[in-house]
Amino acid sequence: MSTTHSGPGAAGGDDTSGPVHGGPDDDYSPERLATMDRTELDRLGARYDGVEVLHVDPAPEPGSPLEKRATRQVTMWFALAAVAALAFLVIYAGSGWFLPDWEWQVGGSDWSALFTPLLGVTMGISLTAIGIGLVLYVKKLLPHETAVQDKHDGSHFDRVTTGATLLGGLDKSGLPRRKLLLTTIGLMGAGAGAMILAPLGGLIRNPNTGNPLGTTPWADGVRLLRDDGTPVRPSDQQPGSLETVFPAVPGGNFHADASASVMLIRLRPDQIEELEAPEGRADYGYGDYVAYSKICTHAGCPVSLYEQETGRILCPCHQSQFLVTEGARPVFGPATRALPQLPIAVDDEGYFVARADFPEPVGPSFWNLGRL
Known part of the structure; x- marks a missing residue:
């Protein structure tokens, strides 16, 4: 809303006959406008906010x-x-x-x-x-x-009346x-x-306390179970065969943690002669058995193929290959780290058990592990 003033005072002392446009921002300071209530703002002009109501459908009567x-x-x-x-x-x-x-x-x-x-x-x-x-x-x-x-000119008066309109809307x-x-x-x-x-x-509250990425449910004395929950004896597999096993949990079932899946491989007699265990892992196997993580060290895919004639473990996702007679080190494909080996033994009842957890993290290579 702009108001119209005329007279000498409006033009700095000059006698002019034309109107000079002013408004609330000219007549009142921003501090004074901020203290005015809705009634006082309405008094400054019927169209102070440039709104023209064309039609109103009233709300229901209170208490009706x-x-x-x-x-x-x-x-x-x-x-x-x-x-x-x-x-x-x-x-x-x-x-x-x-x-x-x-x-x-x-x-x-x-x-x-x-x-x-x-x-x-x-x-x-x-x-x-x-x-x-x-x-x-x-x-x-x-x-x-x-x-x-109407489009506002961005004056302080407009900003003050907008706030008053919002408060009035809350009341309505x-x-x-x-x-x-x-x-x-x-x-x-x-x-x-x-x-x-x-x-x-x-x-x-992070439940993954400790070292969750570097540990699995495997531990000393934990039995190796098939996916049907049955334990494994050394006499159960034929030379050159592979069995996927999981860690046992109390109650006779197995732990369905993907990171804990293990390939239990029985080597052929000729492979035993070629076996070259990595340093410090000569006793990780048991007889002609070795156990390696089933999780590929490239991208975490399940390694599920085994060529007993070549002694190679294959990952079908990106074609990484690991040589079982040399500590499952990678010999082809994008993987750069050997499959972690699980140390195994046999308990008093003649079933395979783990002797400890994996000595290193399973799955895709950590940034700080580098090329092993």
């Missing part, structure tokens, strides 16, 4: 059945969002973030596979309910105006008098915020 029904609907959806967010946090607690790990056993069945889907479902319900609640709130509880607005929204809805929105916001931030808790 229509207004109460709409408020209940919005409150219900926001409450559902808060409950779903709380359910997400309770389920996520089962990951051990701030509570001990849950045993996801229901009726004797393992429900661990539902952990991630349940997180997705509860988060989806919460976010969907928030969206529906916001749509209903805007459509049913707010007045709808059709208005046009009816939130200050809808205490239950306001409380529900607060609970919903807190729950949704915690739901979104909860997964970041892993950055604060």
Whole structure:
């Protein structure tokens, strides 16, 4: 809004007949404008913000059945969002973030596979309910105006009146008098915020303590089990054969950790004569058996092919080859590090067991390991 002044004072003492344009920014300091309330700002001009209202659909009358029904609907959806967010946090607690790990056993069945889907479902319900609640709130509880607005000139007066308009919009929204809805929105916001931030808790509470990249479940006395859970005796394999084995866990099952998968290879008599164990690993095998990690040291792919005639272990992903008679050192392909070897022995019952964990990290080469 610009006001029109005329007279000598408006032109620095010159008597002019033409109008001189001024405005609130000319008549009042920014500090004075900042202290004015909405009524005082309105008094400075009917079109102080350049808005012309063309049409208004008023909000429901406060206390009317229509207004109460709409408020209940919005409150219900926001409450559902808060409950779903709380359910997400309770389920996520089962990951051990701030509570001990849950045993996801229901009726004797393992429900661990539902952990991630349940997180997705509860988060989806919460976010969907928030969206529906916001749509209903805007459509049913707010007045709808059709208005046009002139482009602002960026004056301080415009900035002050914009702030006043926002405060006036909060009052028109009816939130200050809808205490239950306001409380529900607060609970919903807190729950949704915690739901979104909860997964970041892993950055604060890192369960991978110690040296997780350099250790596996293998340890002294841990049995070597097939994928059906049966242990292995030295007499079970034919010379030149390979068996994939895993570390046993209490209860007779095996640990399904991919990093712990091992190739148990029985060498042929001619390969035993060619065997050249790396320094310090002459006793890592047992008889004509050797055990190497099944994880390729190039990109972490599973090494699953064995040519008994050439004594080469092959990775089908990028064609790396490792010579079993020379400590599984790479002889072809992009891999630059030998497959880690697992030291093995036989227990009192005649089954293969590990004597220790791998002496080095399994999988893709670490930056500080270099070429071994």
